[in-house]
Amino acid sequence: MSFTMRDVADGVIDVAIQGRLDTPGVEAIETRLSAEVVAHHASTTIDLSRVEFVGSMGIRMLVSLARALARQNRKLVLYGPQPQVKESFDSVGLDTLIPIASDGPTALAAARA
Secondary structure (H helix, E strand, O other), rough: EEEEEEEOOEEEEEHHHHHHHHHHHHHHHHHHHHHHHHHHOOOOOOOEEEEEOOHHHHHHHHOOOOHHHHOOOEEEEEEEHHHHHHHHHHHHOOOOOOEEHHHHOHHHHHHHO
């Protein structure tokens, strides 16, 4: 489980996550990911195209991150989930809490809106 972070626009960072957001995967990245994202004081897009699985702990982590950013008046936008991951998000209605875009440019536009 790993992630990389980069600035993509003024006030927006992009995080690319790779691996499985199951319990061990979340435990491996959550503390560092949350600390780094919140410290940037920027809206955030997360590229999920290289995430093969998201379990309940992964969904909890994403919701917690979205709430932390909302407290800073910032947005979290997810994008590029694989079909199995998108199906998991759809089953819990995650898109009612966090916008989910099909690609990076769409996610960037949503984060800046």
